[in-house]
Amino acid sequence: MNDEALPILTPAPAAPESFTDPAAAVARLEELYFAATGFLSQHFAAAVTGHKPQARIRAFYPEIRLTTTSHVKTDSRLSFGHVAGPGTYSTTVTRPDLFANYLTQQLDLLIRHHGQPIVIGPSDTPIPVHFAVAGNPKVSVPQEGVLEFSLRDIFDVPDLATTNDDIVNGTRQTHPDGSRPLAPFTAQRVDYSLARLMHYTATDAAHFQNHVLFTNYQFYVDEFEAYARQALADPQSGYTEFVAPGNVSIAAPDAPLPHPAKMPQMPTYHLKRADGQGITLVNIGVGPSNAKTATDHIAVLRPHAWLMVGHCAGLRNSQSLGDFVLAHAYLREDHVLDDDLPVWVPIPALAEIQIALEDAVEEVTQLEGYELKRIMRTGTVATIDNRNWELRDQSGPVQRLSQSRAIALDMESATIAANGFRFRVPYGTLLCVSDKPLHGELKLPGMASEFYKTQVARHLQIGVRAMERLREMPIERIHSRKLRSFDETAFL
Numbered sequence: 370m371n372d373e374a375l376p377i378l379t380p381a382p383a384a385p386e387s388f389t390d391p392a393a394a395v396a397r398l399e400e401l402y403f404a405a406t407g408f409l410s411q412h413f414a415a416a417v418t419g420h421k422p423q424a425r426i427r428a429f430y431p432e433i434r435l436t437t438t439s440h441v442k443t444d445s446r447l448s449f450g451h452v453a454g455p456g457t458y459s460t461t462v463t464r465p466d467l468f469a470n471y472l473t474q475q476l477d478l479l480i481r482h483h484g485q486p487i488v489i490g491p492s493d494t495p496i497p498v499h500f501a502v503a504g505n506p507k508v509s510v511p512q513e514g515v516l517e518f519s520l521r522d523i524f525d526v527p528d529l530a531t532t533n534d535d536i537v538n539g540t541r542q543t544h545p546d547g548s549r550p551l552a553p554f555t556a557q558r559v560d561y562s563l564a565r566l567m568h569y570t571a572t573d574a575a576h577f578q579n580h581v582l583f584t585n586y587q588f589y590v591d592e593f594e595a596y597a598r599q600a601l602a603d604p605q606s607g608y609t610e611f612v613a614p615g616n617v618s619i620a621a622p623d624a625p626l627p628h629p630a631k632m633p634q635m636p637t638y639h640l641k642r643a644d645g646q647g648i649t650l651v652n653i654g655v656g657p658s659n660a661k662t663a664t665d666h667i668a669v670l671r672p673h674a675w676l677m678v679g680h681c682a683g684l685r686n687s688q689s690l691g692d693f694v695l696a697h698a699y700l701r702e703d704h705v706l707d708d709d710l711p712v713w714v715p716i717p718a719l720a721e722i723q724i725a726l727e728d729a730v731e732e733v734t735q736l737e738g739y740e741l742k743r744i745m746r747t748g749t750v751a752t753i754d755n756r757n758w759e760l761r762d763q764s765g766p767v768q769r770l771s772q773s774r775a776i777a778l779d780m781e782s783a784t785i786a787a788n789g790f791r792f793r794v795p796y797g798t799l800l801c802v803s804d805k806p807l808h809g810e811l812k813l814p815g816m817a818s819e820f821y822k823t824q825v826a827r828h829l830q831i832g833v834r835a836m837e838r839l840r841e842m843p844i845e846r847i848h849s850r851k852l853r854s855f856d857e858t859a860f861l
Contacts, residue, residue, distance in 0.1 A: 375522075378424040380408045385434070385490030391476035394433070397489045398465035398472065401431035405491075409501035413524065421518040427525060428501070430461040430556040432492035433472075434548065435479055435859075443482045448850040449861045450478030452551070458859065459548040461492045461556035463500070464563065467575055470645065471671055475552075475860045492556075493546075495525035500560035504573070532557045537668075537792055538709055539854060552860040553793065554669050562666035569662065570637035570651065571614035571629060574670060578639055578647035580836040581672050583663065583785055584829075585655055585679035590638060592829035593650045597640045598622040608647060612639040635663055646673075646840050648833060653781060657703035657754050660784035668792035671861050673847050674722065674839050675789060676797045678832035681750065681779040683802035684770055690805070691824035693745040693831075695726055696798035699783035700751035700773045706784060710791045716783070717790075721839070721847055722797035729835035730799070733827050744824070748776035750798055752783030777802065793852045793861065799835070801828045 383401060388394035405428035412426045436457045443451040452458050465472060476487050498520070520526060535541035536550045543549055554562075563574045584590070597611040602622035612618045614636045615629040635654065641647040651667070653659045664675070681694055697718040730745055731737045751770055770778065782798040789796025801824055839847060848861055 376424045377427055378412070378422075379427050379429075380404055383491055385488050387486035387488050388476075389480055389486050391473045391480060391487070394476050394487050394489050395465055395469050395472045398431045398433070398462050399469075401489070401491060402463065402465050405429060405431070405496055406501040409496060409498050409524070410505055413498050413502060416518075416523060422523050426498075426523055427495050429491045430463060430494045430496050431465070432459055432461050432490060432494075433476070433551060434459040434488040434490070435483070435485060435551060436488075437483045437485050439483075441483050447478075447845055448848055448853045449857070450475065450859060451482045452479075452549075452859045453856050457548040458551040459492075459544060459546075460550060460552035460858075460860070461494050463496075463556035463560045464574075467563075471861075479859055494556065497527045497557070497560070498524035499527055500557075500564065503560070503564055527557070527561065531555075532561050534558070534709065534791075536858065542856070550858050553858050559669045562669040565662075565666045569633055569635045569666070571616075571633035572612060572637050572639065573616055576612045576616070576639040576641065576649075577637075577667065577670050577672070578641060578649045579645050579673040580648045580840060581667060581675040582648060582650045582832050582836065583653050583660070583675060583677045583679070583781065584650065585653060585779075585781055586825075587652060588825055589678065589829050590636065590650065590652050592826055593638055593640070593833075594626065596829065596833060597638070600640060607642050608640050609643055610639075610641040612641060614638075635659065648836050655756065656780050657705045657752060657784040660703075660781040661705045661788060664785055664788035664792070664794075668788065668794055672794055673844060674795040674797070674836065675785065676722070676726070676799065676832055676835065677782045677785045678799055678828055679779065679781060679801070680803035681777040681782070681800035683777055683805045684751075685746070685776055686805075688746065688776070688802050688805065689744075690802055691744070692802045693730060693824070693828070694750060694777040694798075694800040694802065695723065695730075695745060695747045696750040696777075696782060696786070696800070697723065697747050698749040699786050699798075700749055700770070700775055701783045701787060702769075703752045703754045703780070703784045705754070706787050706791070710787055714787075714790070716786050717851060719795055719797065719849070719851060721842065721849065722795055722835075725835045725838040725842075726797055726799050726831070728838060729831045732834055733831045746776050749774050750782050750800065751775040751778045752780060753778060754780065756780060790852060793848070795839075795847050795849075795852070797835075799828070799831060801825055 408428045438455050537553045566574050600606040600608040610620050637651045639649045653663045699716045786796045
């Protein structure tokens, strides 16, 4: 039989349904999604253990659709939860079980603001079989060439041509069917990142919390584990579980926490709360490429904030090892986002984040006002893509750093902030000075003073406390209008 003539086998068709109850709408999304992925998993398992199917096997993502014909006046203080104007808006959905709280919140706002029902039904976007069986321990996808037939001849596979950031980059205004985007990411894009997150962090996406700390030094991981154990010992803390790479979980403060024999590229740890409002720490290592990779994928989880707490080079003679730097501007020489977010786009400091960080510094160090200036400076942080920039002719780099008024330099902060801006995730940066290369204090063994080591321990505590302060804010205040463009998606 010619593959071109293969019939297409799909689940029983499901008619679109209208909902005014967001919880019922999400329940329907789950029904459609698990029916589709169950269908694909069943036929795939049969195909890899038997013979080539005599039909093409296909199932579709569920979708959310909203149509409004009125310019409804919405609460102008909100940056999300409403569409820009009359028209039809849609988005495909994956893992509605994982995103149930998020979807319920977003749909509730849409229904209340526009007074229109939400329509739930199958989309015309096929689910790649790799994503359908992901996380199913009974099913694995073999490498191409292992089976007696080509996988892509029978099943849909990931298509990078349609897995992109066109919506968040502002380059896609409509879907192929003429509807406008309702959410910042399509289902394929989310599925792609969910798979990548497991690969890079060795923890399941379900463990990620709404507040994410990034660091570039293992010492912070050790401090985070110590803090987590203290929190688990306190029944009033609200924290319920600590998860490490390999999805190893402890709920008791003195429980052993074995580490996998082979650590992932970006070891990730989760101090969890039942409502998902805990804290995730990602050790991204060194470099803007790692920073972009991590934030590219974590963004699909729609966190409420992410902060960089890592090491930097102090650029001023008045700074000391262990001093803190609160970034209020960024000099972007990392280049990894140039194609997605031009360097002429300003990356503003976000008042809510800045205040939370400064308040946390005051609380942990017990310094305030003018005395706080002894150990912390606010200013421009430069991010560069060359770790050994010091070995080049200093006239060019130093002049640019001076003209920008930069007070610190690292390899990750501007990337994380810029991707936060691009993905509409509130961001901030608090760094700790670990060397002063322009003043002869290079990052060499024995250079760090006891004061510096103490400050790094404090640094993690400050990052955690800042996140806890942000958790106490209303979500509408954190996700402010500053991160929204002219024509935004209704979903966060």
